[in-house]
Amino acid sequence: MMTAEAITVFLQVFIGLGSGLVVGSGFVAFLTVLGIIPRLIQLSKSYRSLPSYQFSVIAGALLGTYFTFTDVTIQLPLILVSFWGLLHGVFIGMLAAALTEVLNVFPILLKRLGIDKELLWLLMAIVIGKIVGSLFQWLIFVEII
Amino acid sequence: MSEDKVYIRLKKKITAKQNQYITLKDIAFITGNIEYLDELGAVPIYQITEADKNISVIDGFQLLEVMVQAYPLLSIELLGTNQVIVEIPKQAKKVSVPIIFLIWLLMCVGSAMAIMNFHYDVSMQEVQQGIYYLLTGERVNKPLWLQIPYSIGLGLGMILFFNHLFKKRFNEEPSPLEIEVFNYQQDLDQYVIQHENALNKHDDS
Numbered sequence: 001m002m003t004a005e006a007i008t009v010f011l012q013v014f015i016g017l018g019s020g021l022v023v024g025s026g027f028v029a030f031l032t033v034l035g036i037i038p039r040l041i042q043l044s045k046s047y048r049s050l051p052s053y054q055f056s057v058i059a060g061a062l063l064g065t066y067f068t069f070t071d072v073t074i075q076l077p078l079i080l081v082s083f084w085g086l087l088h089g090v091f092i093g094m095l096a097a098a099l100t101e102v103l104n105v106f107p108i109l110l111k112r113l114g115i116d117k118e119l120l121w122l123l124m125a126i127v128i129g130k131i132v133g134s135l136f137q138w139l140i141f142v143e144i145i
Numbered sequence: 146m147s148e149d150k151v152y153i154r155l156k157k158k159i160t161a162k163q164n165q166y167i168t169l170k171d172i173a174f175i176t177g178n179i180e181y182l183d184e185l186g187a188v189p190i191y192q193i194t195e196a197d198k199n200i201s202v203i204d205g206f207q208l209l210e211v212m213v214q215a216y217p218l219l220s221i222e223l224l225g226t227n228q229v230i231v232e233i234p235k236q237a238k239k240v241s242v243p244i245i246f247l248i249w250l251l252m253c254v255g256s257a258m259a260i261m262n263f264h265y266d267v268s269m270q271e272v273q274q275g276i277y278y279l280l281t282g283e284r285v286n287k288p289l290w291l292q293i294p295y296s297i298g299l300g301l302g303m304i305l306f307f308n309h310l311f312k313k314r315f316n317e318e319p320s321p322l323e324i325e326v327f328n329y330q331q332d333l334d335q336y337v338i339q340h341e342n343a344l345n346k347h348d349d350s
Binding site: 017036039043057067072073074075076078080081083084085092093094096097101106107108109110111113118123124125126127128129133135139141142 | 240244245248249250252253254255256257258259260263264269270273275276277278279280282286287288289290291292293294295296297298299300301302303304305306307325326328329330333346
């Protein structure tokens, strides 16, 4: 009986560790391919802080994992909750921008249509579209569906 | 007595008119130890014809052929790129405002739909409800305190990534998008040099 239990426990630990390993490395690889961290370093000229940024990503992933499985709650003021939401948005925005760039959408569009100077306006179209779409969804659309 | 020598540095890309006769000074910077540099610059190299359509490539070798015939005793050194891309614009193309507006609308609506589908794909509503509960201890259906800043941040993040705040910039470095456009143009040029080059067409037979 004891050995059977020990084996299932060992299996669970093994499977958990294995899946965590794969998901974790995949997550980091995804972030690396999109080049968000290099972009932020370039903007802030903080090349030396790269190790701390790496640590921050790992700590964040672990924190998220903890949040996923815990039931503990804390009482944060709404302003801090909003700040949390803002950070979330900036991150997803950078993710979306990086994805668009990887797909090479803009250069092709601009070349095909011969519009070089209107680049900024096209960018703004996407930015505004994202904000409006997101607000519409949270304020109205979630009620309808 | 030192020999007569000229150095020719080809330009990367020039624009020419329809049926223009392209001279040496149109496609290259010239210097040398001879007195007749101006005369040299006026040597016709290539006649643009209808067959060229809107783009043509002049190879450095073609140029040398012409030069060697015209000045057999002159020693010529070719520097820089080996090909010149000649663009022949039809007329200054005016992009119409309705088309730009249509594209604008397409991108705007498209990205709005894309972000909504993304939110459903990753179950963002549920995750945000969960996070709101963790952070405040209250269960709500619409955690708007989280979601509205999130939506604004979404736009901020994209602007941050592309280094554009309307006309203002955070710093002098080019944005990833500008680099992307530059790379794409360079790839196109590379293709044109390979495929529009008269010399390469002969070799293949």
